[in-house]
Amino acid sequence: MTASGSETTPAPEPFPTDWTRCLVLVAHPDDPEYGMSAAVARWTAEGRHVVYVLASSGEAGIEGMAPEVAGPVREEEQRRSSAIVGVTEVEFLGFPDSRIVDGPDLRDAVADAIRRHRPDVVVSLYSGPEWAPGAPNQSDHMEFGAAVGTVFDDLAAAAGVESGEARPLFWFESTPDPTHYVVVDGFVETAVDALAEHFEYLSVLDPDTPVRDQARTQVENVCAPREGLADGRPVVGFRRMRP
Secondary structure: OOOOOOOOOOOOEEOOOOOOEEEEEEOOOOHHHHHOHHHHHHHHHOOOEEEEEEOOOOOOOOOOOOHHHHHHHHHHHHHHHHHHOOOOEEEEOOOOOOOOOOOHHHHHHHHHHHHHHOOOEEEEEOOOOEEEOOEEOOHHHHHHHHHHHHHHHHHHHHEOOEOOOOOOOEEEEEOOOOOEEEEOOOOHHHHHHHHHOOHHHHHHHOOOOOHHHHHHHHHHHHOOOOOOOHHHOOEEEEEEEEO
């Protein structure tokens, strides 16, 4: 308890290690690289199997580029980026970028991905309303996160009732307000390399800043050491959403 009588927030714990298969579910290309790829690089280096499934191809994400051109460009950038952190299975579900809605079609596609890949751990991107005060989250992220949560709960309810029903052990979000962390010293530069592969996207997003400088700023901010954790080593934070 604090002096005022309110409860203190527990310190984040190390991310669980009793798993072998992870399914990363995100809305767009570059979503893994903006928050979690250093952790993914560590996991694959440890011999864990990670798959990326993306709701959209990010076709609306490059200003001045037609969606039918931008989609394939962003898919290829994502495949190259994923390979850098040891992820060789990357799937795109084909939902419309900037118009993702938590509905039956999306939930069915997410459930199918979980059943096919049978992960021990599901990881998705932060789905809360704000990354920080005055920094609102995107609707696509919030809608997709809501769909992931509903599917996870439905699968959990069905496990033990329907024979052979897949049920992941955990669901985490990559988040600025973590309950768990992964130590990523030795993998920060790999994460910079991965984000820098989104060259066309980043070069239009901020044409005045070199792509690699953009990537380094973002990754080093995400992986910044947190006071009292891991002896000051860089970490990536996750919030345990279920169970």
